[in-house]
Amino acid sequence: MKHFIPVGFLLLSSTILSVAQDSPESVLPGTKQFRKTVVATALENPWEITWGPDNMLWVTERTGKRISRLNPTTGEKKVAITIPEVVAPGGQDGLLGMALHPDLLKGKGTDYVYVFHTYVDEARGARPTVTDPKSPYRFFYGKIIRLTYDKATQTLSGPQEVLAGLPVGNDHLAGRLKFGPDRKLYLTLGDQGNNQLGNFCRPVEAQRLPTRAELDAKNYISYVGKSLRINLDGGIPADNAKLNGVLSHVFTYGHRNPQGIDFGPDGTLYSSEQGPKSDDEVNILKSGGNYGWPHVAGMKDNKGYEFARWAEATTPCSELRFSDITIHPSVPREPESAFTKPMMEPIATMFTVETGFNFQSPVCKGVDFICWPTTGNSNVEYYGNRTWQGKGNGIPGWDQVALVTTLKRGSLYVLPLTANGQKASGKFSRYFQSDNRYRDTAISPDGKTIYIATDAGGMSEAVAGGATRKMVEPGSILAFTYTGEGTAAPVTQTTKPASTSAPTPPPVLGDIPQFTAAQAAAGVKTYNAECAVCHGSTLTNGTFAPPLAGEYFKTTWAGKPLNQFFETAKQMPPGSPGALSDATVAEIVAYILETNAYKAGPAPLPTNRDTMRKMTLR
Structure with missing residues (x-):
């Protein structure tokens, strides 16, 4: 059942400086209003959502291992396929990106849908970085497959392997898949979360480029921290850039966790990428480009980030305890300015702070990452009013913008672009703030409705302050329909008033827990x-x-x-x-x-x- 919630929304804006860097505090009210509709609920981590040529919403469910089609009016769900080969042992893996063939349902014999998912492949051998024989990630890889859609049965079937053995892990998988206007597939792969948290003794290899010997052996380990450009049969396009003299699938490199990509009408490829404690990025990807990670986060400005090489510590890394607040003195460190290779800088950051910023704010009561200036951006989608000419003309004022969904902030950010789409032209605006984790967007044909997929769980910034694990619409598809201009309310949900009942009596305490x-x-x-x-x-x-x-x-x-x-x-x-x-x-x-x-x-x-x-x- 659909739930209609009449609500206006505040546009929170943050100032873009001359170098397209934003601080998290520079927030201004906005003017547009939307009506919110809950289209569907109880989905198992919807990850990709796209508007199909059948006027249905096509959705991948990351842990549900399904591709479903949703009626955007009634919310009725039709499962097109469940893929048993999908394996999802952690919080970021499973059935991820999906790309519909441009000629789907056009009667050309190419009713194909491409998806990227994680799987187990013991025949390929163990990953060299996973030595624990009991680890679910020991034989863990990613692959692109092609499925064929049957209009009569409304199902997908006949999986065909396009490209397998791609590197994945337990963190920073990325995994967004798009069709380019050149009829190539584009896929993002993250840096596997190396050099941090549970993987801090593993070096980041986002700068390492593939060798001819690796490619001859179909060893794609060096594809971590890269975007790929792939022929529809899985081959390497002949016009890909040669990097270090080697032709490979690599389109760009030097990425941390590029979870989002989308093409503008002129072929510009926009990307959203998660930063460390600061500097989430919005990039334009260009063939052969180096985007700086792990040497640089955001702009090369020596602000709020320095590269600590934990794997190169003079004290054995296995004897250290990771902290990105207090870095052990035996760990080599370098400022961003030490990186001298040519690199592509983002068109905007989310957000940049000065060195010395307090990354352990007491406001978040120990959940420090919620108070970091990053947003946890999860996807980017180009939106241009010219796209909707003759179809309702879209949302006024959004002539050319990038829509960025965020996980940590539970919001949609809107970045205005210049007329040629190559730079940021104004301020970020913040929409639809709620206790949710926004994963992906899709746009209705008339441009008036933005559909957003939400995670089934996790943590986000709470509307009431601090952090929350209680998502208000977990595992859902939400619709936000433009209704007009005017000053809007600050959030998409109401907070419950403080209880006036008598305080809860203290619990009766039992024994102190025991353990050896x-x-x-x-x-x-x-x-x-x-x-x-x-x-x-x-x-x-x-x-x-x-x-x-x-x-x-x-x-x-x-x-x-x-x-x-x-x-x-x-x-x-x-x-x-x-x-x-x-x-x-x-x-x-x-x-x-x-x-x-x-x-x-x-x-x-x-x-x-x-x-x-x-x-x-x-």
């Missing part, structure tokens, strides 16, 4: 392998999941029985809940307790739920 030092020691290894990529290597510095230590942990769990926390831990990792044994989860919980100043003792942490129920977290 051996359990905690064993938990360290498993935590680093399974949990650190989301929750952080220190349990407090993750950028996808809540802290498991410090003020946030205490506020969230104090007074609650241990079995409740244990059952929550059993639902991890998110892509395969329940995959870890009770004994393994008990070891992880023991490590978390030890980190939170609980003392080990002679009695082990039990796995019996009734026994744990009698223990209370403080």
